[in-house]
Amino acid sequence: MLKHLLTGLYDLVYPPHCPICRKHLTFPDSDKILCLDCRDRLIRNTPPFCPKCSRHLDDIGLPRCLPCREEPHQFDFAWAACLYKDPLRELIIQFKYNQKTRLRRPLARCVTDFVQTYDLDIRQFDCLVPVPLHPVRLRERGYNQALLLAEHIAAAYQIPLSAGNLVRARNTKQQTLLSEKERWTNVHGAFRINHPAWFFRKNILIIDDLLTTGATVSEAAGELKHAGAGTVGVLTLAITAK
Ligand SMILES: [Zn+2]
Ligand SMILES: [Zn+2]
Incomplete structure (x- = not known):
């Protein structure tokens, strides 16, 4: 009241x-x-999709998008709801860097709309894992935007959320400041799992706001697979066009 x-x-x-x-x-x-x-x-991600990362393919003759042909990702597949272009690009910047956490609802709805539109089998996953921030970064920002999105998605599909088991082992440089090659080395060994047994044989969906090269979520997926996870998928709000 x-x-x-x-x-x-x-x-x-x-x-x-x-x-x-x-x-x-x-x-x-x-x-x-x-x-x-x-x-x-907002520009939705539409078919034809890259079978690995779901990035919209301009050329239907290609088996995969360019980043997926260049780098082997450790996740099994990724889904992305929208293309990282204005006005969504501006919204993500506000959501992530300007404390506009109220945007979490409409942004999470873009993700659930995408799941519904393409009838994606999200219930195959035992839990959702937001990409964690390093405690230092979390203190600076005050919130983890991936966790805010994951909370809404978990509530929409009644899937358990695991935040706190996969953690950042070190405070990596911000990926946006690096070249594509540097991004892969920057996140190498960036994650650690506190209780690996908890992820054993679980199908896990990693949640993040943006997929660019996919280096961060690939590294996180590798760590989860190392702990014995089953299928590891990725669901992001946006993906860069290629
Ligand atoms: Zn791809
Ligand atoms: Zn408006």
């Missing part, structure tokens, strides 16, 4: 506006966070 009252007062003083086009939101579309026009402008 008090929470609703406070939210109402806050909305009165600071009328909610769309973070992309700044249009005032006068009715509760998309949880009063993103206007419907902007939500429609």
